[in-house]
Structure formats: structure tokens, C-alpha cells
Amino acid sequence: MQLKKLLKSLGPYALYNGKDAEITSIENDNRKVVQGSLFICIKGFTVDGHDFAQKAFEAGAAAILAERELAAELPIPVIIVKDTKKASSILADAFYDHPTQKFNLIGITGTNGKTTTSHLIETILQKANKKTGIIGTMYTKIDNEIQETKNTTPEAVTLQKIFHQMAEKKVETAVMEVSSHALSEGRVFGCDYDIAVFTNLTQDHLDFHGTMDEYRRAKGLLFTRLGNVYSQEAPKFAVLNKDDAASEEYEKLTAAIVVTYGIDKEADIMAKDIHITSAGTEFQLITPAGRFPVALKMVGKFSVYNALASIAAAFVSGIPMETAITALESVKGVSGRFETVDAGQDFSVIVDYSHTPDSLENALVTIKEFAEGDIHVIVGCGGDRDKTKRPLMADIACKYAKHAIFTSDNPRSEDPLQILKDMEAGVVGKEYKVIADRKEAIEYAVKNANANDVILIAGKGHETYQQVGAQTFDFDDRLVAREAILGVKK
Numbered sequence: 001m002q003l004k005k006l007l008k009s010l011g012p013y014a015l016y017n018g019k020d021a022e023i024t025s026i027e028n029d030n031r032k033v034v035q036g037s038l039f040i041c042i043k044g045f046t047v048d049g050h051d052f053a054q055k056a057f058e059a060g061a062a063a064i065l066a067e068r069e070l071a072a073e074l075p076i077p078v079i080i081v082k083d084t085k086k087a088s089s090i091l092a093d094a095f096y097d098h099p100t101q102k103f104n105l106i107g108i109t110g111t112n113g114k115t116t117t118s119h120l121i122e123t124i125l126q127k128a129n130k131k132t133g134i135i136g137t138m139y140t141k142i143d144n145e146i147q148e149t150k151n152t153t154p155e156a157v158t159l160q161k162i163f164h165q166m167a168e169k170k171v172e173t174a175v176m177e178v179s180s181h182a183l184s185e186g187r188v189f190g191c192d193y194d195i196a197v198f199t200n201l202t203q204d205h206l207d208f209h210g211t212m213d214e215y216r217r218a219k220g221l222l223f224t225r226l227g228n229v230y231s232q233e234a235p236k237f238a239v240l241n242k243d244d245a246a247s248e249e250y251e252k253l254t255a256a257i258v259v260t261y262g263i264d265k266e267a268d269i270m271a272k273d274i275h276i277t278s279a280g281t282e283f284q285l286i287t288p289a290g291r292f293p294v295a296l297k298m299v300g301k302f303s304v305y306n307a308l309a310s311i312a313a314a315f316v317s318g319i320p321m322e323t324a325i326t327a328l329e330s331v332k333g334v335s336g337r338f339e340t341v342d343a344g345q346d347f348s349v350i351v352d353y354s355h356t357p358d359s360l361e362n363a364l365v366t367i368k369e370f371a372e373g374d375i376h377v378i379v380g381c382g383g384d385r386d387k388t389k390r391p392l393m394a395d396i397a398c399k400y401a402k403h404a405i406f407t408s409d410n411p412r413s414e415d416p417l418q419i420l421k422d423m424e425a426g427v428v429g430k431e432y433k434v435i436a437d438r439k440e441a442i443e444y445a446v447k448n449a450n451a452n453d454v455i456l457i458a459g460k461g462h463e464t465y466q467q468v469g470a471q472t473f474d475f476d477d478r479l480v481a482r483e484a485i486l487g488v489k490k
């Protein structure tokens with residue numbers, strides 16, 4: 001695409017010397033630049049992309065987009081704009097010819113349940129014979145082909161490229177997790193959502209957002225940005241959790257049609273007569289299309305919420321309720337979410353991605369409902385993340401589990417022992433054990449478990465690595481637990 005044509009999407013805003021160039025790709029990482037790339041300099045939290053402009057030029061960049069004059073003059077067009085991060089969203093959307101206008105896009109935001117709900121919706125859509133795409137914490141999947149991605153919601157240039165691939169593959173509906181970080185950083189500017197789903201709002205990420213008010217506001221952006229236009233062909237919907245107080249605010253913010261779901265408060269889509277066992281969850285589903293019995297293989301009240309959110313998304317997508325229910329009933333679970341490890345032992349081992357106070361409490365409350373023996377929990381907190389959730393998570397672990405073991409999650413750049421001290425501050429005078437090495441902590445719990453006990457290994461779920469300092473080691477809670485069980489049996 002010609003540079004001049006591309007820059008039209010920025011309006012009369014872009015200031016440059018008027019030279020044109022053929023642009024072959026858009027990149028904001030100089031290491032990805034090829035002949036003809038437009039390199040966008042972004043000032044990040046860690047480094048300043050402007051410092052890589054020279055390298056981008058040497059790698060073949062045909063033009064540079066920057067927020068200020070570059071240190072050295074370059075013989076290619078240099079365009080100056082006020083906000084390169086925002087411009088990267090606008091330009092990537094234009095470069096890939098507005099891909100999200102070519103298929104249905106469902107965005108899911110909320111503190112917990114995004115990955116799970118996105119997979120439930122994917123299963124329903126596939127049951128309804130739709131070609132799907134998914135973008136989230138675990139990976140990007142385009143028509144069932146998996147690509148690794150770094151963030152839950154990738155930055156705009158990567159994101160629009162993924163959408164372009166989805167459009168090329170004729171994806172009919174894409175489901176994506178929209179993190180609060182992505183909303184506040186504008187990674188999703190330009191995404192033409194058809195349905196926006198809210199799961200819940202509880203404490204997390206205060207390191208980034210500062211206060212719960214700011215965090216709530218960031219998530220609300222998904223609903224304000226659903227647009228202010230109405231179309232008979234493609235109406236827009238906000239799917240809100242009536243039982244979460246934030247929904248009231250989001251309902252007022254959005255121009256889209258609101259559909260609510262819930263258990264406690266009266267909602268459009270509801271679950272009644274919920275019956276939870278260790279094998280699954282049964283309930284009566286109440287919808288505007290009728291009342292249906294549902295038997296999920298997933299456990300816990302939180303699983304009912306995820307199912308209801310998915311049903312609501314299916315309902316506004318025009319998918320028959322029977323199809324949606326059949327699909328949901330077939331789901332055994334999502335990788336690393338309440339996943340059981342069975343190596344023939346006489347106690348239960350559950351690996352769960354609960355890394356927030358609320359999700360940890362939900363997981364433990366659910367286990368308490370069916371555990372016949374003692375509960376053991378192995379839990380740590382991630383480094384370089386919200387420090388205020390550490391004492392809260394430790395307290396919850398001690399409140400529900402007879403045997404609480406504090407260990408390392410992904411310490412990242414922090415001292416693992418300091419993270420553990422932050423956790424311990426929440427449980428003064430309570431009984432717990434600290435085993436910093438996660439493998440040893442798991443082995444300890446397995447060795448000490450009696451028949452019918454339940455061990456919850458919380459925080460890392462599907463992750464197959466552990467980040468310690470700048471290094472990433474192989475680590476999979478499920479494999480480590482399996483080996484520990486087999487080791488004890490020998």
C-alpha cells in the first residue's frame with residue numbers, strides 16, 4: 001500500500017515531508033522490520049522505540065512514524081504524530097483493510113472467566129457449524145490452527161495482523177479476551193465488536209490501574225466503544241452479569257442492546273435450582289426462548305456464570321438454545337482450569353489458574369462443597385504484578401484449607417522470598433508452611449495427602465513454564481504433580 005494512502009486514515013494530522021513510499025508491512029518492533037516496512041516508534045514502559053529507528057532503517061524500513069524528530073536524519077519519510085501507539089492501531093486497521101468489519105467479533109472482559117468463557121462460546125459456535133477464531137491467554141487459534149501469542153490481548157499491530165489472517169481464512173466469528181491493560185492502552189482501538197461480554201470485576205492489576213475505580217473504568221471502555229450507531233443487519237449487544245455491581249454502570253455507558261444474565265438478581269438469562277457435585281453442575285436455564293435443564297461437566301457456581309455468559313452470547317447471535325446447551329454439556333473443562341490430575345491415587349489433585357483473591361476463593365469454596373477429606377492448597381503470587389493481592393490470597397488459602405503451602409508462582413524480576421513475605425503478612429498467627437521451590441511444595445503436599453483429601457495447585461493452570469528472573473524454565477503443575485504421585489506410589 002502507498003504510504004500517502006495509508007496516512008489518509010490519520011486525517012490532516014500527520015506531519016511529514018510529503019514523500020511517498022510503497023509500504024509492505026507495518027511493524028513496531030525493529031527486529032521484525034523487512035524491506036519496505038513502516039516502522040512505528042513506540043515509547044514503552046521499558047524502552048523507547050525511537051531508539052531503534054536507525055536499526056529499522058538499516059533493516060529496510062521505507063518510512064518511520066515517530067512522536068518527535070529522530071536523533072539522526074534518515075533519507076526516508078519520517079512522519080511525526082502526537083501518539084504513535086494510537087496511530088499504530090489506526091494504521092494497522094487500515095493496512096489490513098479493516099478486517100474486523102468482515103466477520104463477527106465477540107469481546108470478553110472481566111477479572112476472571114475470560115479464557116473459560118471464550119472457549120465455551122467457541123464450542124457453541126462450532127456446534128452451530130461456524131468457522132471460529134480465538135485470541136486469548138493461552139494462544140491464538142484460527143480455524144483450529146494454534147499460534148503462540150505473548151499477551152492475553154496482543155498490541156494493535158499484531159492483533160490486526162491476526163484479524164487479517166482470520167478474514168483470509170473466512171472465519172465467521174472470532175472470540176477474544178479483552179484485558180483491562182489492552183483497553184487502557186488502546187490495543188483494541190479499531191476493533192469492530194458485535195458483542196461485548198462482561199464476566200465480573202474483583203481485585204487484580206492495581207499495580208497498573210492504581211485503584212479499583214480506574215480498573216472498573218478501563219473495563220467499561222469495551223462497552224462505551226461498542227459504538228453509537230444502529231444497524232438492522234448487525235445490531236450490537238452488551239452481555240452483562242446482573243449479579244456484579246459494575247454492570248449497572250456499564251449498562252448506562254453503552255448504546256448497544258443490553259442482555260443480562262445472573263443467578264441471584266432477576267436477569268434475562270438465569271440459572272435456577274443449581275445443584276453442584278464433584279462430577280459437575282446441574283441447573284434449570286431460564287431464557288426468553290424457554291426453560292431448559294442443563295447438566296455441565298464443569299464444577300462450581302463460577303462455571304454456571306461462565307455458562308450463562310456463553311448462553312447469552314449464543315442467544316443474541318441467534319443460535320438455538322438446544323444447540324448451545326448440547327455444546328456446553330459436552331465440555332469437560334478448559335486446560336488448566338479446575339483440571340484434575342489422576343495417576344491412580346486415592347486423593348484428588350486439581351490444577352487451577354486461580355491467581356486472584358476472588359478466583360482462589362471460588363475454587364476453594366467449590367472444593368469445600370464436595371471434599372470428603374482435608375483440603376491442601378499450594379499457592380504463590382506472581383512477581384511484577386499487583387502486590388496488594390498477596391496477603392489477601394494467603395488469607396483465603398488459610399481460611400479454606402487445613403494445609404496451606406505458600407510457594408513461588410512466576411517471581412519474574414522480584415525476589416521470591418520477598419513475595420512470600422508479602423503473602424505471610426496477611427496470615428499472622430495462622431498455620432501455614434512456606435516452601436519456596438514449587439516442585440518441592442507439590443511433592444510435599446502429595447506426600448502428606450491421605451485418602452479422600454483434595455490438593456488444589458493454584459495460580460499457573462495451563463502454563464508450561466516458570467519465569468524466574470529473566471529466565472524461563474519448563475514447569476507444568478500437571479506434570480510435576482503426576483510425577484510426584486507416581487514417585488510416592490513406588
Ligand SMILES: CC(=O)N[C@H]1[C@@H](OP(=O)(O)OP(=O)(O)OC[C@H]2O[C@@H](n3ccc(=O)[nH]c3=O)[C@H](O)[C@@H]2O)O[C@H](CO)[C@@H](O)[C@@H]1O[C@H](C)C(=O)N[C@@H](C)C(=O)N[C@H](CCC(=O)O)C(=O)O
Nearest residue numbers: 028029030042044045046047049052151152153155179181
Ligand atoms: C505493561 C505492559 O503492558 N507491557 C506491554 C508493553 O511492553 P513495554 O511497554 O514494556 O514495551 P517495551 O519493551 O518498552 O517496547 C517499546 C517499543 O519498543 C519496541 N522495541 C523494543 C525492543 C527492541 O529491541 N526493539 C523494539 O523495536 C517494542 O516492539 C515496542 O513497540 O508492550 C509489549 C508489546 O506490545 C507487551 O508485550 C507488554 O506486555 C508485557 C509482556 C506484560 O506482561 N503485560 C501484562 C501486564 C499484560 O498486558 N497483561 C494483560 C493480561 C492481564 C490479565 O487480564 O490478567 C494482557 O493483555 O496480556
Ligand SMILES: Nc1ncnc2c1ncn2[C@@H]1O[C@H](COP(=O)(O)OP(=O)(O)OP(=O)(O)O)[C@@H](O)[C@H]1O
Nearest residue numbers: 111112113114115116137302305337352353354359
Ligand atoms: N466466572 C468466574 N468467576 C470467578 N472466578 C472464575 C470464573 N471463571 C473462572 N474462574 C476462576 O478464575 C481462574 C481463571 O479463569 P480464566 O482463565 O477463565 O480467567 P481469565 O479472566 O481469562 O484470567 P486472565 O486474566 O489471567 O486471562 C479459573 O482457574 C477459576 O479458578
Ligand SMILES: N[C@H](CCC[C@H](N)C(=O)O)C(=O)O
Nearest residue numbers: 355381382385409410459460
Ligand atoms: N494474566 C495474568 C496471569 C497471571 C498468572 C500468574 N501465574 C502470574 O504469573 O502472576 C497476569 O499477567 O497478571
Ligand SMILES: [Mg+2]
Nearest residue numbers: 114115137177
Ligand atoms: Mg485469560
